[in-house]
Amino acid sequence: MQAFTELSKLLTGVQQLDPSLGTYYQQKLEEKFGPTYLHDVLQAFEAARKTKKPLDTLKAAMAADTSQRLRLAAKQIVKIWYYSQFNDPDTGRLANAGQFARGLAWALLKAPPHSNSKLEHGYWTKKP
């Protein structure tokens, strides 16, 4: 489970990730996509992290993977961390992983998560 969170840091570009949320997201993706869905991308990550430039190595592995499985799994990992959303494997439509307010996007965009403001009226008039 720790490997998933470490992989997530590499892919998302955000280092402060909650490991328990990582465990939850890994389980969510495996529940939806199948227990072996993340196997290849985690394996590629394990190989990449031993190199001097893990992200470059992982990107090269994704580029070389003609099945696209590595890249597609990596995209779901990024989306689930940024927005707590992923593409439903059956319909392709965005599905909810239930932790929207903890998405990484909000700190990057300097905006409160939708429906979770907790700020005072008028905060939006100022530059964040």
Add this chain to the structure above:
Amino acid sequence: MDEQFDVVIIGSGVAGALCAADLAQAKRHRILILEAADQLIDKPGSRVQRAEFHRVMNLHGNRGDMHAPFSKLPNRNLFAAPENASRSLEEQQGGAEKYYDQAGPEPFKAPYNRLVGGSTWSWRGNVPRFIPSDFKLRTLYGIGEDWPITYDDLEPWYVRAEEELGVSGDHAEWDGLLGAKRSKPFPMPEIAFSYADRLIRDKIHGRKIHSVTVQVVHTPQARNSQVYDGRPACEGNHNCIPLCPIQAKYDATVHLQRALADKTRVSLRTGCVVTKLTADASGKITHVHYKNWKIGPKDKERTIAAGLVVLAANAIETPKLLLLSKLCPRSEAVGRYLMDHVQEEVGARFPEPLFPFRGPQSIASIENFRDGPFRKERSGFRMTMGNDAWGRKPGGAPIDVLDKLMDGGMWGRALAVSFADSVTRMFRFSFSTEQLPRAANQVSLSDKLDDLGIPRPKIAFSVDDYTLRGLEKGRETAIAVLKQIPKIEIEDDTVGASHAVAWNTAAHPMGTTRMGTDPKTSVVAANGRVHDHPNLFIVGASVFTTGATANPTLTLAALALRSSEAVRKQIGA
């Protein structure tokens, strides 16, 4: 013996709720509100149901979906709600959730919420008034129709509607704008521009585009800029559509609660779908028939005797009920003249971060292109500025930006930086046009039935050249305005024939029981009373004679209050 009520109100959306609260004030009459949806009604000061909607939205919904918070309500399982309307016809084919029977040639995309409180749960809350010329299209421009009332007739009711809903706005900006005088200030000061609005406004306000001076103004909103009516000021949750978590945005449960405070005389019966109204030989409505789906799909039809009926079931269900009941024998207009506001968006990136998603979803607008002699040839349009990056533009959501960056090989820190840079600079102009009333655009009865055995609405619809020309001009204008901003990056600045129009719905069904003086070509009189039935009133946007370019809610609220006064006079309240 049938139950007897003095007034039966069918539908608990904003029009029905306003009437219920208004009529309940007299404390003299037994009033029953029948509503197809079923959910808990929060007591004043309580947010149990709201919190549950919020929980469902968080856990189960796609955050872009206006129906997400309400997706676990039992009526959703029992019979289809018109939620897939905004998808293309191809997507809708074969879907179990399909409700509209789309007769074409184009899909009617406007959904509505089947909820206690109606679509005000998930509306954005923008409440501009119609302008004087919107009521006189035939006289001024030789097209469309004239209403049997003028802006001046409705103005006092606009004032009252703004007080009832709680509207924030800038009186100095709006008094006299496009000829629309205001006799009173707004109940609350305007919702302040966001940081993004101000940056954009600085570049475009006062510029001349197509000989028209652009004025960026504060959109009047049914959203509290201060504590009002026991509800808090907006905290900028940026969740207006689909759900305000704190009820800073008005929804019709405000007036339902007010009506229901008189427990001895006013009652709300939920889960009740009205199937028919029956009239006697004089045309007087005598009975209302309904089925209670909470009992089950096989529930027998129940009957209530009614002294007077107010039909407030929106522009799809109201005409459907009249048709099912075979009412309005003289009128050729029942179900006809269906209108929506069709709109498009232009997305752009500002040269520096604007920081969208802070505050309400839209605060600023440009009203200057709604009216003019051009309306003889093409529709006007109303422009809004989004505080929500690219809004609902297909492929324009921030998660789509993320997808594109990853597809381009970007990951890690570079992805995070690029994502932030790209999205924080995004904003959009939307432009919403007017459809003229066309008889061919209509709601009729399908031979396909819903789960209660009631005919579904069959909808024939198309967008004609008058509106398409308005869309084209709206786009051209939005791009011309954007080009006033140095170093602006417009996502797609093609215009004219090279641009493939992809209009979307504003979800404003209107016009299907329109107001007029001729019982053959209209359904209701100026006071909302149905020509052929002396004790039947209709409220809601179905009575609109024209659709104009403004969001309909404030106008339908003003009309509902005006009609409610007529009801009070008729029943001696």
